[in-house]
Amino acid sequence: MKIRKIRSGVWAICLAFGFMGCSNEQTFLPDLEGNMVGYVLTCDEFADPLDDHGGVLVSTFGAAHIAQIHTDARGRFEFRNLPAGTYDLFFEKSGFGNMKQIGIQHLGGKPTILGLSFNGSNQGSFRLYQLPTTQITQLSLENDTLSGEFDFAGDQPNNLTLMMFLSDESDFVTGEAKKIVTRYMAMTNGVYQGRMYAGDLPFQPGEIVYYRAAVVVGDGIFFSSNNIAFIEPDTYINYNTGRIIYPNLGNESDQFSYVSPE
Amino acid sequence: MSLTNFHMFHRNDLIVIVLYALTMLSVSCEKDPEPLTTNSVITGYVYLDDPDFESPTGFEVVASGPYGQKSASISNDQFVITGLGNGNYYLDYSRDNYGSVRQYGIQLFGNDTAHAEYVQLYKKPSPNFVMPEFIRASVVDNEGYESRKIIRIETNYSTYETYWPVRLFMHVSKEVSCSEYMESYPTMANYVNELYIEPSWLHFSSGTEVFVIGYSCNPRDNGYLDTYKNELIFSTLDKNKHSNVVSFIMP
Numbered sequence: 001m002k003i004r005k006i007r008s009g010v011w012a013i014c015l016a017f018g019f020m021g022c023s024n025e026q027t028f029l030p031d032l033e034g035n036m037v038g039y040v041l042t043c044d045e046f047a048d049p050l051d052d053h054g055g056v057l058v059s060t061f062g063a064a065h066i067a068q069i070h071t072d073a074r075g076r077f078e079f080r081n082l083p084a085g086t087y088d089l090f091f092e093k094s095g096f097g098n099m100k101q102i103g104i105q106h107l108g109g110k111p112t113i114l115g116l117s118f119n120g121s122n123q124g125s126f127r128l129y130q131l132p133t134t135q136i137t138q139l140s141l142e143n144d145t146l147s148g149e150f151d152f153a154g155d156q157p158n159n160l161t162l163m164m165f166l167s168d169e170s171d172f173v174t175g176e177a178k179k180i181v182t183r184y185m186a187m188t189n190g191v192y193q194g195r196m197y198a199g200d201l202p203f204q205p206g207e208i209v210y211y212r213a214a215v216v217v218g219d220g221i222f223f224s225s226n227n228i229a230f231i232e233p234d235t236y237i238n239y240n241t242g243r244i245i246y247p248n249l250g251n252e253s254d255q256f257s258y259v260s261p262e
Numbered sequence: 263m264s265l266t267n268f269h270m271f272h273r274n275d276l277i278v279i280v281l282y283a284l285t286m287l288s289v290s291c292e293k294d295p296e297p298l299t300t301n302s303v304i305t306g307y308v309y310l311d312d313p314d315f316e317s318p319t320g321f322e323v324v325a326s327g328p329y330g331q332k333s334a335s336i337s338n339d340q341f342v343i344t345g346l347g348n349g350n351y352y353l354d355y356s357r358d359n360y361g362s363v364r365q366y367g368i369q370l371f372g373n374d375t376a377h378a379e380y381v382q383l384y385k386k387p388s389p390n391f392v393m394p395e396f397i398r399a400s401v402v403d404n405e406g407y408e409s410r411k412i413i414r415i416e417t418n419y420s421t422y423e424t425y426w427p428v429r430l431f432m433h434v435s436k437e438v439s440c441s442e443y444m445e446s447y448p449t450m451a452n453y454v455n456e457l458y459i460e461p462s463w464l465h466f467s468s469g470t471e472v473f474v475i476g477y478s479c480n481p482r483d484n485g486y487l488d489t490y491k492n493e494l495i496f497s498t499l500d501k502n503k504h505s506n507v508v509s510f511i512m513p
Binding site: 032111 | 366492
């Protein structure tokens with residue numbers, strides 16, 4: 001009796017399994033899947049690549065699919081069997097500025113490769129920069145020349161980039177600055193200096209201009225003459241607020257001021 | 263008969279066979295993905311790095327994608343693959359006596375023509391080439407008009423050709439190989455039996471012992487990037503045909 005029950009059970013499982021196997025025959029296809037492969041380069045606060053690119057948490061957000069994975073020491077990550085669709089990627093690691101890449105089209109089938117090209121270029125690869133530890137102790141603007149003094153935690157670099165926030169109001173909030181510009185500062189005769197032309201700034205002659213600055217890491221954030229930003233891979237846009245996110249900004253300096261020249 | 267013994271339990275019973283048959287049946291019911299569109303095209307050019315000026319034909323390009331593989335039709339150095347479904351593809355380029363290349367990341371959305379980045383194929387060294395033995399490596403004064411140091415590798419090879427089919431791989435470890443190296447360069451011959459390396463090409467610290475090994479490889483083959491593995495691939499390199507390891511002190 002017991003044997004008969006067991007046999008009946010096995011038959012029932014077999015039949016159910018057989019029917020289930022054919023039940024997807026009418027499913028609308030394709031819903032392709034495929035792997036998504038990319039590389040993240042981690043760099044120090046002066047944009048020099050580190051030896052170990054591991055430990056970066058990569059999150060991918062699709063319409064119906066969210067996945068997370070860590071990079072290996074070479075910076076490689078691979079999401080397996082990701083359904084075809086458009087994805088956003090978010091990169092984060094403690095002590096580093098984060099990064100976001102939106103609108104990645106993943107078609108499925110063979111792997112989607114991000115950031116590397118056949119000819120060896122890695123221009124589109126993702127980069128995370130260590131957050132700046134450099135402190136700005138003095139900034140002066142005179143005769144179209146910006147001069148700065150800094151405290152460095154490590155070795156003194158040959159050059160660095162500042163993001164300048166300028167306003168005609170004292171104690172302004174940087175988010176409400178009248179003008180934001182980035183300036184490349186190079187060591188010249190023992191002093192860090194960069195060019196900043198008063199004529200390019202929206203201030204009247206004789207007006208007191210207040211400014212603060214922060215060290216920014218990355219290869220460059222460029223602004224056109226009409227203040228339109230060209231987004232480089234070290235920035236991204238927050239589409240909820242419409243603002244550009246600068247994830248690699250250091251601490252803001254104290255406020256300084258100068259009189260806009262006649 | 264013990265009921266715990268599966269074979270004994272199903273002795274003279276067709277149920278195992280039926281179970282197997284149904285399992286196979288259910289698997290066979292699964293359909294391969296079908297493309298939304300089937301009219302996409304991949305096209306591109308292949309160049310042969312051919313010192314003998316052979317006809318730029320005879321190569322094969324195969325697209326691998328979600329629905330299988332498809333070969334290209336080829337006219338002179340241009341290839342076209344038509345009737346492809348949507349999805350991601352990679353291309354394999356090959357030709358007799360030439361190194362093969364794989365190119366990832368061809369995206370087909372449908373109703374489109376994707377242009378593949380051009381590919382150059384390099385001729386493999388002659389199978390008759392015998393890898394020379396490296397006798398020693400040393401840093402010597404260059405005997406040319408310009409006074410400088412060069413790194414010389416003496417071999418048992420004898421030829422008047424300037425470019426030998428050898429690529430050098432260097433590392434600070436004596437376990438250096440074509441898969442474990444820090445720097446790699448093609449070689450140039452100084453004399454009939456010597457190779458040389460320009461120290462200015464290298465990035466090793468002065469005083470470091472550098473180990474070097476040579477592999478059979480077309481000296482013009484500078485490699486392509488396998489973007490899936492992020493590895494530089496020398497398509498004409500023969501992993502089984504290599505020299506012994508010698509070392510020098512970086513000047």
